Amino acid sequence: GNSVTQMEGPVTLSEEAFLTINCTYTATGYPSLFWYVQYPGEGLQLLLKATKADDKGSNKGFEATYRKETTSFHLEKGSVQVSDSAVYFCALTPMDSSYKLIFGSGTRLLVRP
Amino acid sequence: GAVVSQHPSWVICKSGTSVKIECRSLDFQATTMFWYRQFPKQSLMLMATSNEGSKATYEQGVEKDKFLINHASLTLSTLTVTSAHPEDSSFYICSGGFRDRSSGANVLTFGAGSRLTVL
Numbered sequence: 696g697n698s699v700t701q702m703e704g705p706v707t708l709s710e711e712a713f714l715t716i717n718c719t720y721t722a723t724g725y726p727s728l729f730w731y732v733q734y735p736g737e738g739l740q741l742l743l744k745a746t747k748a749d750d751k752g753s754n755k756g757f758e759a760t761y762r763k764e765t766t767s768f769h770l771e772k773g774s775v776q777v778s779d780s781a782v783y784f785c786a787l788t789p790m791d792s793s794y795k796l797i798f799g800s801g802t803r804l805l806v807r808p
Numbered sequence: 809g810a811v812v813s814q815h816p817s818w819v820i821c822k823s824g825t826s827v828k829i830e831c832r833s834l835d836f837q838a839t840t841m842f843w844y845r846q847f848p849k850q851s852l853m854l855m856a857t858s859n860e861g862s863k864a865t866y867e868q869g870v871e872k873d874k875f876l877i878n879h880a881s882l883t884l885s886t887l888t889v890t891s892a893h894p895e896d897s898s899f900y901i902c903s904g905g906f907r908d909r910s911s912g913a914n915v916l917t918f919g920a921g922s923r924l925t926v927l
Contacts (some may be wrong), residue, residue, distance in 0.1 A: 795854070
């Protein structure tokens, strides 16, 4: 079946540190891949997405590359800020479903000043 | 951009009562609505998928009679937690989907969520 696995948190970093949150997936064919962010007390916001192999999604300094060979979609940011503290969810949409999102367990990021 | 308004943002109720959560698409027509449940520090669990004018499709393990979903129009979907009990306390999130005509892309927008506490 389809599933998403992400690294367990929490991840604690100092401001301006480099961030990597690992995400791997299991799916048939070529799913679409997403990163969502959830700030405290709020709903989910789409951070970035990639719909085919080797695509790179980017937004607000965050990047993730769709790697078919390793079935991965790792999230990276070169220099995190305190305001990036949130929970990050990796997700996929299977090829046979345009909307149905399957989420990973989420990774909490805490950035200290 | 596409906005989904979810109401109430939080609700506290007594055990045995029913609670209704509304999800409205404000500037687009949501052909499909999804309802998720999120436990503390855990991921989102898809509860059901609803298409306007038809019965919702529930995920395995989700009680249909417990979580009533109505998608009466392209801009409104409701989730009613019937005879709520403390174990139903959770964060419920809806999302609306539509096809963007200009790009042809499928767009999914989330509501801000509703926190339910059952005493």
